[in-house]
Amino acid sequence: MPETDTMYGPAPSRLLPLRLWLAAGFGPSPKLTCVQLVLTAIRALAPLVTLVGVKLVIDAVIGGDTAGLVSMQVGAGLLIGGFALTVLASPVLDPIEATVNDRGQVYIHRELMSLVSGIPGVAHHENPTLADRVAYLRSRIGDMGLISTGLVATMVTVLEVVATFGLLASVRQEFLVLPVLGLLRVWSGTVAGRWEQDARQRVAVHRRMRASLKSIATAPRHGVEVRTSGLSELLPDHHRSLLATERKEMVEASSRGLVVELAARLAFGLGYGAAIVYIVLLVRNGLAPSGDIALIVLLAARVDQTAGTVAGHVRGTARTWRDFKAYAELVTYAKQNLERATGGEPPVVLRTGITLAGVGFKYPQAEAPALRDVDLHLPAGSSVALVGENGAGKSTLVKLLLRLYEPTTGSIRVDTAELADIDADMWRTRTSAGFQDFDRFEFRASDTVGVGDLPRRGDVGAIRQALRRGDATDVVAHLEAGLDTQLGAAWTGGVDLSVGQWQRLALARSFMRPTPLLLVLDEPTAALDAEAEHTLFERFARASEAAREVGGVTVLVSHRFSTVRMADLIVVLDKGRIVEVGDHNQLMAATGLYAELFTLQARAYT
Secondary structure, eight states, rough: OOOOTTTTTTOOOOTHHHHHHHHHSSSSOHHHHHHHHHHHHHHHHHHHHHHHHHHHHHHHHHHHHHHHHEEEEEEEHHHHHHHHHHHHHHHHHHHHHHHHHHHHHHHHHHHHHHHHHHSSSSGGOOOOOHHHHHHHHHHHHHHHHHHHHHHHHHHHHHHHHHHHHHHHHHHHHHGGGHHHHHHHHHHHHHHHHHHHHHHHHHHHHHHHHHHHHHHHHHHHHHHHHHHHHHHHHHHHHHHHHHHHHHHHHHHHHHHHHHHHHHHHHHHHHHHHHHHEEEEHHHHHHHHHHHHHHHHHHHHHHHHHHHHHHHHHHHHHHHHHHHHHHHHHHHHHHHHHHHHHOOBOOOOOOOSSSSEEEEEEOTTTTTTSSEEEEEEEEEEOOOOEEOOOSTTHHHHHHHHHTTTSSOEEEEEEEEEEEEGGGHHHHHHHTEEEEEETOOOOSBBHHHHHHGGGGGGTTTTTHHHHHHHHHOOOOOOOOSTTGGGOOOOOOTSOOOHHHOOHHHHHHHHHHHHHSSSEEEEEETTTTTTTHHHHHHHHHHHHHHHHHHHHHOEEEEEEEOOOOOHTTSSSSEEEEETTTEEEOOOOOHHHOOOOOOOOHHHHHHHHHH
């Protein structure tokens, strides 16, 4: 029977969470983890050795014969040895545990970061279910990073339980019923843990929202609007409201669990009290040695502690299992997307262009498609402008061309090859893009631009050429250390830039690849005035001849028609459909939507 699908993809193999768990437990520090296992076992079993020593010493003192003297010597040896191991194990074990835990947290952080950022597309960022799952895993990284210690402790607890059973059986076999009472605590801990874990997953969306509110309240880029709009008062109130909801959920779950655990403790205590009375009566009647009383009394606390430890480990194991099930679902999702993104090489030169046939796309949980029935040919070597009102589907279309999304319906061909059959990473190395919502990479200025083409990140000549094409040479020229300047006021010696300056550097970054097969410019000059934008695109039109040599297609999204009219082909979208295609003169003569929008904007400038 096939695995049941999750809300955002097929379910992972049942063994995958276990494999990931063991890999995270022993992978970061295999040798240290094995040493930790041995030392933890010694520290856990040493108190039991001490208890055996106490019993033997008491029996020897009361017996008073030669055999008792031997028993006393053995018991004293066990008593001293067990105590010494208990005292000495922790100072050696504690730094080892700290190192293993630190490496475990680094491992989980790195794996999750690599996993999420390595997914070829960006659809997972816009899937609320998956976003909540990633937020939940991030909140659990601290505990997941302790997985080595948790695994070791679980293994050692099993040894401790077996040893405790053996000691109880050595007194009276009927006392083996006492660990059964301890199972009540295990059961109660499991139930309480499940309730708590369910509550944590329910409030994951609130935690994600609180993190967003915190970013808005503290990030410099939001500072001006937060203060001018009065959000500085609303944000803390909303944060407190979300936090109160979280706490209410967690307190309710904890309270229910506490009632169950108290009931289990009471049952265990009554049962153990009865066992102590029973062994006292046996000793009084000469049916058991006196040392058994001490052993049972001392074991009472030990069994209670062991039962609590087992309950904690069962709860922790259940929680960790659910964590790694969520992690396995994310790994499976990433793997399947990577497999779909693997393919052949893109062409070296575009001969005919890029063709979309019946392309449609629907965002997760959206009621209507963002694009539908798109049939479009982008000729090789052409410049194409996408025009339409907000929400018409322009940005969705360019993200499909960049293969950040996969079409819901239809297909995209690059010359004669299906884009879906081309390796996504290889395709990205032959494309470049600049966006309105550009990133402000607070690196050195050279790296902020150079990461647009990673193999040439250190090529100063290529960086300066990209700065010229992006009209950003003056931005760097005014920096005291030039390309070596640290950007971002949050860093020591860092320099902050205006929005327009950041945008020019982002444009320069998109021009790092000299001959892309596809260059997408999605409202990349929104922070520039119309004249600066027009000048920039005229400059770029002259500089893009090299890209035309390989048949490169330039796709421009802009609301400024003075720039749009420069394109070889203008595509007009409305409500997710293409309604007009042609050059500026053809579309003006058609007196359709383009002509209407162009005329309205022209009037605004007169």
